[in-house]
Amino acid sequence: MSRVVKLAVIPGDGIGPEVIAEAEKVLDAATAGSSIRFEKTRYALGAGRFLETGDTLTDDDLDAIKDHDAILLGAVGGVPGDPRLKNANIERGLLLKLRFELDHYVNLRPSKLYPGVPGPLADPGDIDFVVVREGTEGPYVGNGGSIRTGTPHEVANETSVNTAFGVERVVRYAFDLAERRRKKLTLVHKTNVLVHAGGIWKRLVDEVAREHPDVTVDYVHVDAATIYLVTNPGRFDVIVTDNLFGDILTDLAGAVTGGIGLAASGNINPDGAFPSMFEPVHGSAPDIAGQQKADPTAAILSVSLLLDHLGLTDEAQRVTTAVEEDIATRSTATRSTAQIGDAIAARLQA
Amino acid sequence: MSRVVKLAVIPGDGIGPEVIAEAEKVLDAATAGSSIRFEKTRYALGAGRFLETGDTLTDDDLDAIKDHDAILLGAVGGVPGDPRLKNANIERGLLLKLRFELDHYVNLRPSKLYPGVPGPLADPGDIDFVVVREGTEGPYVGNGGSIRTGTPHEVANETSVNTAFGVERVVRYAFDLAERRRKKLTLVHKTNVLVHAGGIWKRLVDEVAREHPDVTVDYVHVDAATIYLVTNPGRFDVIVTDNLFGDILTDLAGAVTGGIGLAASGNINPDGAFPSMFEPVHGSAPDIAGQQKADPTAAILSVSLLLDHLGLTDEAQRVTTAVEEDIATRSTATRSTAQIGDAIAARLQA
Numbered sequence: 298m299s300r301v302v303k304l305a306v307i308p309g310d311g312i313g314p315e316v317i318a319e320a321e322k323v324l325d326a327a328t329a330g331s332s333i334r335f336e337k338t339r340y341a342l343g344a345g346r347f348l349e350t351g352d353t354l355t356d357d358d359l360d361a362i363k364d365h366d367a368i369l370l371g372a373v374g375g376v377p378g379d380p381r382l383k384n385a386n387i388e389r390g391l392l393l394k395l396r397f398e399l400d401h402y403v404n405l406r407p408s409k410l411y412p413g414v415p416g417p418l419a420d421p422g423d424i425d426f427v428v429v430r431e432g433t434e435g436p437y438v439g440n441g442g443s444i445r446t447g448t449p450h451e452v453a454n455e456t457s458v459n460t461a462f463g464v465e466r467v468v469r470y471a472f473d474l475a476e477r478r479r480k481k482l483t484l485v486h487k488t489n490v491l492v493h494a495g496g497i498w499k500r501l502v503d504e505v506a507r508e509h510p511d512v513t514v515d516y517v518h519v520d521a522a523t524i525y526l527v528t529n530p531g532r533f534d535v536i537v538t539d540n541l542f543g544d545i546l547t548d549l550a551g552a553v554t555g556g557i558g559l560a561a562s563g564n565i566n567p568d569g570a571f572p573s574m575f576e577p578v579h580g581s582a583p584d585i586a587g588q589q590k591a592d593p594t595a596a597i598l599s600v601s602l603l604l605d606h607l608g609l610t611d612e613a614q615r616v617t618t619a620v621e622e623d624i625a626t627r628s629t630a631t632r633s634t635a636q637i638g639d640a641i642a643a644r645l646q647a
Numbered sequence: 648m649s650r651v652v653k654l655a656v657i658p659g660d661g662i663g664p665e666v667i668a669e670a671e672k673v674l675d676a677a678t679a680g681s682s683i684r685f686e687k688t689r690y691a692l693g694a695g696r697f698l699e700t701g702d703t704l705t706d707d708d709l710d711a712i713k714d715h716d717a718i719l720l721g722a723v724g725g726v727p728g729d730p731r732l733k734n735a736n737i738e739r740g741l742l743l744k745l746r747f748e749l750d751h752y753v754n755l756r757p758s759k760l761y762p763g764v765p766g767p768l769a770d771p772g773d774i775d776f777v778v779v780r781e782g783t784e785g786p787y788v789g790n791g792g793s794i795r796t797g798t799p800h801e802v803a804n805e806t807s808v809n810t811a812f813g814v815e816r817v818v819r820y821a822f823d824l825a826e827r828r829r830k831k832l833t834l835v836h837k838t839n840v841l842v843h844a845g846g847i848w849k850r851l852v853d854e855v856a857r858e859h860p861d862v863t864v865d866y867v868h869v870d871a872a873t874i875y876l877v878t879n880p881g882r883f884d885v886i887v888t889d890n891l892f893g894d895i896l897t898d899l900a901g902a903v904t905g906g907i908g909l910a911a912s913g914n915i916n917p918d919g920a921f922p923s924m925f926e927p928v929h930g931s932a933p934d935i936a937g938q939q940k941a942d943p944t945a946a947i948l949s950v951s952l953l954l955d956h957l958g959l960t961d962e963a964q965r966v967t968t969a970v971e972e973d974i975a976t977r978s979t980a981t982r983s984t985a986q987i988g989d990a991i992a993a994r995l996q997a
């Protein structure tokens with residue numbers, strides 16, 4: 298009996314289609330000969346679609362996407378400064394809309410320094426942590442506005458909204474993850490300044506911690522966390538943090554582990570009410586699009602996260618191992634996007 | 648005719664008094680024999696004072712401090728987790744209150760990698776930039792609250808407030824500074840997500856840029872900015888950013904330039920309506936307090952910023968040069984806080 302997984306594929310803009318082509322190649326190789334069949338549907342969403350039709354994400358798009366088991370996304374966003382995109386905001390209208398509408402309350406971003414990967418730190422030590430970034434609240438809610446806009450008397454506000462419901466569920470996820478790892482959880486926030494937003498995070502971490510006496514818990518201000526990421530990243534196991542701090546920390550974490558060409562992420566709805574979405578942390582990089590210069594590794598590692606989320610843990614592990622092996626044998630010779638994808642897929646077929 | 652400068656000295660908690668003792672030593676050495684006389688008044692503020700009297704910063708304290716030409720501050724804050732400080736919030740009640748009440752709208756934080764300083768980056772290149780962090784608005788305003796606090800239905804909000812008045816004045820300061828430096832200004836924000844708060848910053852930078860055609864202006868998202876700080880910090884000259892992003896970036900910048908033991912800052916009211924305040928970026932580090940282990944260099948470089956702010960540019964330059972010379976000859980032998988201060992002061996007397 299074969300299992301059919303309905304997968305929505307959103308290649309997106311810029312380097313998105315190139316890296317997704319390799320991710321699909323690896324997905325196919327990892328599941329070839331097994332009883333799992335991926336039924337893929339492609340959705341042409343992104344800046345390109347907006348320029349053609351004026352639509353970012355319609356209700357019909359959203360309904361169609363909801364009717365899948367998972368989503369694989371490349372990257373979305375046009376050329377910075379393109380005047381035709383002036384009023385578009387593909388980020389809010391498409392990417393964040395998907396995360397919010399599909400209730401992706403866990404934004405899972407592992408950071409691991411693979412042996413042999415060159416990075417910016419002189420003495421990085423062992424780096425292997427996961428950021429559990431909240432995905433549906435905080436300063437990302439879009440709860441802002443301005444008055445007297447464009448005048449010398451403008452006031453522009455932006456409100457971070459944090460609910461016990463929203464914070465507790467992601468904190469629980471982070472503790473469960475810590476239980477399966479090195480049993481250490483660090484809350485990152487700025488409680489000394491953002492006393493209300495920080496207070497609810499601190500309270501709920503303290504409360505849930507009581508149910509996990511074997512997990513060591515500490516707290517680090519976001520500014521200090523950036524220092525640790527470059528001086529002692531090995532101190533982290535699971536970091537739980539809000540949407541904005543998670544955004545900042547994971548880009549930095551990607552940089553210290555060899556660049557965001559390797560950083561994968563999952564936007565997860567652990568309840569299974571909506572399909573989860575897997576995407577590289579990097580953007581659409583229009584400046585190098587179509588040149589086969591992009592590293593597809595982050596997209597391929599996102600496939601591993603996707604497989605893991607679907608319960609296909611063996612297949613997930615095989616993809617990660619193939620990537621690790623490929624990375625370990627990387628020389629200074631540059632390979633095209635497709636060459637990297639081919640090499641990793643070949644390891645899975647071997 | 649001698650000029651008298653009224654200086655308020657707030658040594659504070661933890662290592663504050665130790666590093667301030669050395670900063671004063673260097674201040675005295677730098678101005679000895681000149682026509683400037685510093686008339687110092689000490690204010691015992693901080694966690695220590697709170698524990699003794701229950702006061703953080705009274706109206707009388709504030710009035711007294713206002714009646715000075717400048718302020719030199721060490722660091723404030725008690726032992727983390729001290730139950731007696733549970734409801735204190737020395738940060739908001741003292742440090743931020745001073746910054747807000749004294750309208751320190753420019754938080755000036757230079758980042759320079761001095762020759763010979765060991766840092767975490769394998770290949771740092773030349774690092775020499777200044778972060779102009781807004782000091783009186785943004786997410787720091789304390790405009791938040793919560794309902795159903797402590798229950799499963801809590802909602803905790805925190806509002807970032809940004810005014811054209813407040814943004815324009817700090818942007819103007821940053822452009823003026825860029826004119827006197829390498830003529831490059833980078834706005835850091837998160838305009839793609841925080842569209843209102845980001846929008847007012849973008850608009851005002853674009854507007855003021857028109858008056859400075861010789862300054863090259865670019866924009867970087869805060870997440871990407873952290874990547875640049877570890878992969879290409881040399882790309883920055885003047886960074887202008889909001890209160891929260893500035894807090895995060897300057898800790899990271901301190902780390903990549905050899906640690907916050909070297910990072911100085913000025914909380915400046917450029918209008919001169921209130922005294923400006925100079926302080927190391929580091930905190931009170933209670934764990935090493937009283938042990939002569941703290942590096943007073945950040946406090947001493949803050950004295951250089953203070954002298955510069957008072958128009959004593961020669962004296963300021965002499966302090967910076969003495970610090971640079973001291974740093975260049977540092978060996979791996981550890982020196983006490985006082986030994987470092989003595990060495991730098993001796994160079995000024997020579």
Ligand SMILES: CC(C)[C@H](C(=O)O)[C@@H](O)C(=O)O
Binds near residue numbers: 839
């Ligand atoms: C593109 C942008 C909206 C997005 C974010 O801020 O979440 C990106 O930076 C990320 O981290 O996935």
Ligand SMILES: CC(C)[C@H](C(=O)O)[C@@H](O)C(=O)O
Binds near residue numbers: 739743928
């Ligand atoms: C102590 C804290 C309130 C302060 C800030 O966030 O501004 C500190 O981190 C700093 O950067 O001076």
